[in-house]
Amino acid sequence: MTETKEIKFNEETLELVQRIIKRYPEGKQKSALLPLLHLAQAEFDGWLSAPTMDYVASLLNILPIEVYEVASFYSMYNLKPVGKCVIEVCRTSSCWLMGAEDIIKYLENKLSIKAGETTEDGMFSIKTVECLGSCGTAPMMMCGSQFHEKLSFEKVDNILDKLKSDDKRKTYFDAVVVEDY
Amino acid sequence: MGKKILLKHDHVSGIQGYEVYRKMGGYTSVERALKNMTPNEVTEEVKKSGLRGRGGAGFPTGLKWSFMAKPKGVKRYLVCNADESEPGTFKDRYLMSRIPHLLIEGMIASSYALGANTAYIYIRGEFFYIARILENAINEAYANGWLGKNILDSNYSLDLFVHTGAGAYICGEETALLESLEGKRGNPRIKPPFPAVKGAWDCPTVVNNVETIAAVVPIINDGGEAYSKVGIGKSTGTKLISASGHINKPGVYEIEMGITVEDFIYSDEYCGGILNGKKLKAVVAGGSSVPILPADLILKTANGKPRLMSYESLADGGFTTGTMLGSGGFIVMDETTSIVKNLWNFTRFYHHESCGQCSPCREGTAWMEKVLHKILDGQGSLTDIDLLWEIQRKIEGNTICPLGEAAAWPVASAIRHFKSEFEEYVKNPSSINDVKHYFEVNKLEMA
Ligand SMILES: Cc1cc2nc3c(=O)[nH]c(=O)nc-3n(C[C@H](O)[C@H](O)[C@H](O)COP(=O)(O)O)c2cc1C
Numbered sequence: 001m002t003e004t005k006e007i008k009f010n011e012e013t014l015e016l017v018q019r020i021i022k023r024y025p026e027g028k029q030k031s032a033l034l035p036l037l038h039l040a041q042a043e044f045d046g047w048l049s050a051p052t053m054d055y056v057a058s059l060l061n062i063l064p065i066e067v068y069e070v071a072s073f074y075s076m077y078n079l080k081p082v083g084k085c086v087i088e089v090c091r092t093s094s095c096w097l098m099g100a101e102d103i104i105k106y107l108e109n110k111l112s113i114k115a116g117e118t119t120e121d122g123m124f125s126i127k128t129v130e131c132l133g134s135c136g137t138a139p140m141m142m143c144g145s146q147f148h149e150k151l152s153f154e155k156v157d158n159i160l161d162k163l164k165s166d167d168k169r170k171t172y173f174d175a176v177v178v179e180d181y
Numbered sequence: 182m183g184k185k186i187l188l189k190h191d192h193v194s195g196i197q198g199y200e201v202y203r204k205m206g207g208y209t210s211v212e213r214a215l216k217n218m219t220p221n222e223v224t225e226e227v228k229k230s231g232l233r234g235r236g237g238a239g240f241p242t243g244l245k246w247s248f249m250a251k252p253k254g255v256k257r258y259l260v261c262n263a264d265e266s267e268p269g270t271f272k273d274r275y276l277m278s279r280i281p282h283l284l285i286e287g288m289i290a291s292s293y294a295l296g297a298n299t300a301y302i303y304i305r306g307e308f309f310y311i312a313r314i315l316e317n318a319i320n321e322a323y324a325n326g327w328l329g330k331n332i333l334d335s336n337y338s339l340d341l342f343v344h345t346g347a348g349a350y351i352c353g354e355e356t357a358l359l360e361s362l363e364g365k366r367g368n369p370r371i372k373p374p375f376p377a378v379k380g381a382w383d384c385p386t387v388v389n390n391v392e393t394i395a396a397v398v399p400i401i402n403d404g405g406e407a408y409s410k411v412g413i414g415k416s417t418g419t420k421l422i423s424a425s426g427h428i429n430k431p432g433v434y435e436i437e438m439g440i441t442v443e444d445f446i447y448s449d450e451y452c453g454g455i456l457n458g459k460k461l462k463a464v465v466a467g468g469s470s471v472p473i474l475p476a477d478l479i480l481k482t483a484n485g486k487p488r489l490m491s492y493e494s495l496a497d498g499g500f501t502t503g504t505m506l507g508s509g510g511f512i513v514m515d516e517t518t519s520i521v522k523n524l525w526n527f528t529r530f531y532h533h534e535s536c537g538q539c540s541p542c543r544e545g546t547a548w549m550e551k552v553l554h555k556i557l558d559g560q561g562s563l564t565d566i567d568l569l570w571e572i573q574r575k576i577e578g579n580t581i582c583p584l585g586e587a588a589a590w591p592v593a594s595a596i597r598h599f600k601s602e603f604e605e606y607v608k609n610p611s612s613i614n615d616v617k618h619y620f621e622v623n624k625l626e627m628a
Pocket residue numbers: 233234235236237238239240242262263264265266267350351352353354355356388389390391393394582583584587
């Protein structure tokens with residue numbers, strides 16, 4: 001499932017890293033940690049392995065532990081391997097009122113995995129998340145940077161089919177700048 | 182049609198881009214401020230406007246700005262709170278994705294007032310696509326001379342950056358947000374010192390919500406006094422309300438403060454009434470943290486006056502019979518909603534999101550979730566309801582940041598107003614399964 005790849009950004013990304021670091025005051029390069037972890041997760045198979053985190057630490061000249069403690073705090077960082085498409089389903093208030101529990105169950109049945117798990121073919125993971133600011137279009141889920149809103153079982157079917165036929169790893173960096181609501 | 186100030190142009194086609202935004206009068210507040218006003222004069226206008234923070238606490242913005250320490254030779258920062266993570270709130274998302282330049286314009290004018298030469302927009306990580314929209318807008322602003330060195334030959338320079346978070350409700354709390362900006366875990370800081378004295382990288386910093394900063398634009402354009410005439414009493418101006426739950430027309434509405442709650446829920450201009458013709462049971466009016474109110478108390482105050490959409494009216498009756506405007510996350514529940522199950526969902530959320538620094542919050546939220554789960558499993562006893570009450574009381578006021586209160590208030594208010602429902606679940610567990618949800622009945626499952 002996880003291809004072994006050398007853990008190193010390409011030249012272009014390394015330049016971006018330098019630009020990100022420059023956004024913060026001199027000597028405060030640690031501030032770039034969250035954005036860099038996002039870059040690393042997208043680049044290295046959708047999760048943060050210890051070597052990946054060590055690499056990020058070396059880029060910022062900070063201790064590996066400073067990276068681990070941050071990576072483990074924030075829910076968007078995956079600390080174990082995940083599928084190509086991580087389905088993040090909101091389970092909070094308004095989504096819950098509008099049927100999030102049913103959407104989660106439906107996904108679990110359809111993919112034959114539980115929330116927090118990955119399908120055997122490495123295609124999908126289900127992750128339950130807290131309110132994503134999409135409560136007016138509940139229930140909702142997110143995959144990569146894409147919000148899927150006003151979900152019904154049918155809509156979920158279509159989205160999964162589409163993701164499967166695309167067969168691409170979805171990352172937060174896929175963002176396209178169109179607003180569709 | 183109600184009064185629109187922030188969303189006046191939200192449906193103009195192309196308003197996301199610089200050209201159209203500028204044509205509709207965009208960036209005039211920056212011209213006005215930088216060419217004709219001193220930074221203090223800008224702050225004075227904001228004071229006059231009566232604008233109060235739109236992030237939840239409602240603190241007067243001009244006053245907050247005047248607390249900004251100005252030691253010589255020390256940099257100052259403005260950080261925009263675009264974390265928008267309070268359940269039920271999605272107005273900042275709408276504003277940023279529809280009219281990104283309004284936020285950029287407000288950031289420039291506000292940074293000028295505060296004497297900040299570097300500013301950040303801290304946006305929750307899940308809003309990656311909006312971060313892109315903002316970055317595009319920022320690039321356009323640089324290209325057209327609104328950002329960068331010596332803006333409009335005024336000698337004032339400003340750099341503006343977007344910083345993405347990574348999934349943590351607590352990072353909406355301003356000091357946790359600053360920790361997160363510095364690349365650390367989002368553990369709130371002990372106040373004082375307040376950020377205005379010691380904020381980002383120990384420098385004086387003001388943190389303001391997206392909507393607050395956007396409101397600075399019309400305040401400079403039309404004057405603080407004109408803004409203060411909109412709204413009611415100390416609730417000046419308009420407020421963006423995120424309406425969700427069991428209503429016909431969920432969405433983001435800009436309302437003039439002072440319209441009645443009844444009008445907001447039932448009129449076609451706003452929520453359009455309860456979904457499927459059902460009856461209203463309860464409302465959480467200002468994001469998940471504020472006290473829940475039953476239908477009668479949200480529509481009318483305890484002394485029978487119509488309840489208004491304003492800071493004061495929603496708070497009328499204190500916590501005994503009132504609530505708060507909060508972030509304006511307006512969650513509506515119909516007659517089929519189980520208040521206890523909903524409370525379990527909220528409590529689970531606060532347990533998950535507690536940063537873990539303070540024991541009352543860390544342990545208390547977990548404990549409350551367990552007790553609620555026990556009740557919903559049909560194993561509860563009457564003493565469990567008292568226990569819940571005791572736990573929430575011991576969290577409130579005993580934590581570094583207000584997440585403790587945010588977790589305690591929903592529990593307190595649910596018991597206060599819906600105690601009979603808890604008692605029914607305890608005495609007659611089979612009633613728990615009668616609870617119908619939007620789609621179908623589901624047995625609760627816990628990890
Ligand atoms: C747990 C918690 C979460 C918060 N989340 C947010 C948020 O998502 N967005 C926001 O603007 N303010 C949030 N706040 C309020 C901020 O701490 C702060 O008061 C606000 O950003 C100040 O801006 P304002 O004066 O413009 O409202 C939160 C507070 C707490 C205690």
